[in-house]
Amino acid sequence: MAERVVLAYSGGLDTSVAVRWMIENMGVEVVCLSGDLGQEGSMEANREKALGAGAIAYEQLDLREEFARDYVAPMIKMNALYEKQYPLVSALSRPLIVKKQVEMARRYNADALAHGCTGKGNDQVRFEVSAMALAPDLELLAPVRNWGFTREDSIRYAQEHGIPVDATKEKLYSIDDNLWGRAIECGEMEDPWAEPPDGVWQMTKLTAEGEREVVVGFSKGVPVSIDGKTMSLYEVIIEMNRIVGAYGWGRIDMVENRRVGIKSRETYEAPGALALMMAHEDLESITLERDLQREKTRLEPRYSELVYDGLWFSPLKEALDAFVDSSQEHVTGEVRLKLVPRRCIVTGRRAEKSLYDYGLATYDAADRFRHADSEGFVRLWGLSVQTWSDTQGPGSRDWENEPGEA
Ligand code: ARG
Numbered sequence: 001m002a003e004r005v006v007l008a009y010s011g012g013l014d015t016s017v018a019v020r021w022m023i024e025n026m027g028v029e030v031v032c033l034s035g036d037l038g039q040e041g042s043m044e045a046n047r048e049k050a051l052g053a054g055a056i057a058y059e060q061l062d063l064r065e066e067f068a069r070d071y072v073a074p075m076i077k078m079n080a081l082y083e084k085q086y087p088l089v090s091a092l093s094r095p096l097i098v099k100k101q102v103e104m105a106r107r108y109n110a111d112a113l114a115h116g117c118t119g120k121g122n123d124q125v126r127f128e129v130s131a132m133a134l135a136p137d138l139e140l141l142a143p144v145r146n147w148g149f150t151r152e153d154s155i156r157y158a159q160e161h162g163i164p165v166d167a168t169k170e171k172l173y174s175i176d177d178n179l180w181g182r183a184i185e186c187g188e189m190e191d192p193w194a195e196p197p198d199g200v201w202q203m204t205k206l207t208a209e210g211e212r213e214v215v216v217g218f219s220k221g222v223p224v225s226i227d228g229k230t231m232s233l234y235e236v237i238i239e240m241n242r243i244v245g246a247y248g249w250g251r252i253d254m255v256e257n258r259r260v261g262i263k264s265r266e267t268y269e270a271p272g273a274l275a276l277m278m279a280h281e282d283l284e285s286i287t288l289e290r291d292l293q294r295e296k297t298r299l300e301p302r303y304s305e306l307v308y309d310g311l312w313f314s315p316l317k318e319a320l321d322a323f324v325d326s327s328q329e330h331v332t333g334e335v336r337l338k339l340v341p342r343r344c345i346v347t348g349r350r351a352e353k354s355l356y357d358y359g360l361a362t363y364d365a366a367d368r369f370r371h372a373d374s375e376g377f378v379r380l381w382g383l384s385v386q387t388w389s390d391t392q393g394p395g396s397r398d399w400e401n402e403p404g405e406a
Contacts, residue, residue: 001026001027002026002028002111002112002139002141003027003028003029003111003112004028004029004030004031004108004109004110004111004112005022005028005029005030005031005110005111005112005113005114005139005141006031006032006033006101006104006105006108006110006112006113006114007019007022007030007031007032007033007055007113007114007115007116008033008035008097008098008101008113008114008115008116008127009032009033009034009046009050009055009058009116010034010116011034011043011045011046011049011050012116012165013151013154013155013158013165014116014144014154015032015116015144016049016050016053016158016163016164016165017053017149017154017157017158017163017165018114018116018143018144019032019050019053019054019055019163020053020054020157020161020163021143021147021157022114022141022143023054025143025147026141026143028112028141029056030054030055030056030114031055031056031057031058031059031104031108031110032046032050032055032057032058032059033058033059033060033061033097033100033101033104034046034050034058034059034060034061035060035061035063035093035096035097035100036060036061036062036063036064037063037064037067037093037096037097037178037179038064038067038178038179038180038234038237038238039176039177039178039179040177040182040202043060045164046058046060047060048164049163049164049165052162052163052164053161053163053164057108059104061100063096063097063100064179064234065232065234066096067092067093067096067178067179067180067234068179068232068233068234068237069233069234070096071092071093071095071096072092072179072180072233072237072273073221073222073233074321074324075087075088075092075180075273075277075307076221076222076223076276076277076280077221077222077280077324077325077327077328077331078299078300078303078304078320078324079277079280079281079284079300080277080300080303080304080307081277081300081304082256082304082305082307082308083254083256083257083304084301085252085254085256086252086254086256086266086268086308087180087181087268087270087273087274087277088180088304088307088308089176089177089178089180089181089182089183089268089270089273090122090123090176090178090183091122091126091307091308091310092178092180092307093176093178093180094123094126094127094130094310094312095126095130095312095313097127098113098126098127098130098131098134099130099134101113101131102131102134102135102138105135105138110138111137111138111139112138112139112140112141113127113131113135113138113139113140113141114140114141114142114143115127115128115142115144116143116144117142117144117145118144118145119142119145119260120258120260120262121258121260122258122259122260122308122309122310123176124142124145125259125260125309125310126310126312127140127310128140128142128310129309129310129311130310130312130313133312133313133314134313151171172186172187173185173186173187173189173200174186179234179237179238179241179272180237180270180272180273181203181250181268181269181270181272181273182202182203182268182269182270183266183267183268184196184200184266184267184268184269185264185265185266185267187200189265189267190265191265192255192265196253196267200267201251201269202269203241203245203250203269203270203271204245204248204249204250204251204269204271205245205246205248206246206247206248206341206342207246207248208246208247208248208339208341209341210340211338211339211340212243212338212339213336213337213338213339213347214226214227214240214243214244214336214337214339215227215228215334215335215336215337216236216240216275216276216279216334216335216337217230217333217334218279218280218283218331218332218333218334218335219332220328220329220330220331220332221280221324221327221328221331222328223236223237223240223276223279223280224236226239226240226243236272236276237272237273237276238272239272240271240272240275240276241271241272243339244271244272244274244275244337244339244344245269245271245272247271247339247340247341247342247343247344248341248342249271249274249275249339249342249343249344250269250270250271250272250273250274250275250344251267251268251269252266252267252268252269252270252274253265253266253267254266254267254268259308259309259310271344274344275337275344278337278344278346279335279337279346280331280335282335282346282349283331283333283334283335283349283351284296284331285349286333286349286350286351286354286355286356287330287331287332287333287351287353287354287355288327288330288331288355289355292327296323296324296327299320299323299324302320303317303320303324306320330351330353331351332351332352332353333349333350333351333352333353333354334349334350334351335348335349336348336349
């Protein structure tokens with residue numbers, strides 16, 4: 001039985017109630033941890049709320065730079081989008097929080113970790129599987145999954161126990177955000193046919209007019225500058241969210257497959273993430289050799305699934321990280337994006353080690369490309385299908401028949 005637990009504390013209703021509930025029903029001491037990952041809203045009141053609910057200690061960590069450097073950077077290098085669309089905003093934050101929880105558990109001599117996730121989502125998977133990888137000895141508690149409270153029950157519990165929360169009965173959306181983007185679920189959007197109401201968008205409200213260009217500089221696959229001005233990755237992301245978001249671009253509306261077998265309608269906004277990955281992938285088109293580029297493209301969805309499914313700390317993920325780092329050696333250069341209201345497109349790319357060879361690409365120059373070489377090349381390239389075609393006999397293939405004939 002656990003005696004002291006480190007809770008990943010958001011300051012919201014569920015985790016606040018969880019503090020007291022675990023003390024009363026599990027007889028544990030609770031230590032709270034809040035992390036700043038660039039989410040909106042203030043965490044100022046968290047200490048008071050956590051201690052007010054009965055926690056024996058509270059710590060708040062500024063994780064923004066670390067999050068950008070160790071968690072977001074690999075996403076950019078991998079062009080990581082789950083099911084081709086979702087930039088893994090929430091999936092990405094959990095492993096870092098767990099890493100900090102484990103460190104804290106060691107410092108406080110705790111024997112368990114806890115989170116405030118329900119049983120229907122992906123985040124419980126990420127919390128627990130990350131913890132199982134990092135600290136297989138620690139017990140895992142998921143009070144919110146077990147207590148069977150409705151939202152009203154939780155509010156009543158908080159009131160009865162004098163837990164300070166500012167929740168109202170009506171909570172329209174479930175929102176999770178950090179500097180890589182923002183996820184908005186529930187409310188009327190649980191009907192996949194219903195258009196997301198305008199009010200759900202925060203980062204992508206169209207306020208800019210006219211058009212503008214923005215040049216993103218990369219070094220070994222990681223963004224390092226905007227319009228020639230060098231900055232940390234964290235700053236690049238903040239800046240791109242601001243610039244691109246103002247053009248009302250960067251929204252995602254999809255039905256995705258959760259790890260627990262549920263299809264769910266999700267909306268996201270991630271203007272910086274989508275623009276940076278679009279630019280990065282484009283730069284790869286001139287800096288990656290063909291076969292490397294193709295193989296990498298095949299691995300990208302696999303990598304995204306691992307992250308989505310909570311396997312951040314796993315041997316396959318580690319091996320793929322080594323692959324991607326090696327692939328990015330020459331992904332250094334610049335990409336120009338053009339923004340017009342509701343649109344963002346690439347309009348140019350350049351790199352010192354560019355593999356794009358003007359002499360080879362143009363149709364009219366004399367150069368080291370020998371046209372005569374193509375004759376033999378094409379003959380051998382087609383030899384196999386030519387041989388096959390010879391054995392088929394006349395009229396045996398569909399394409400020899402008139403449309404409609406058998
Ligand atoms: N569907 C997304 C994911 O699984 C977002 C989850 C957002 N979490 C939340 N508690 N609202 O990564």
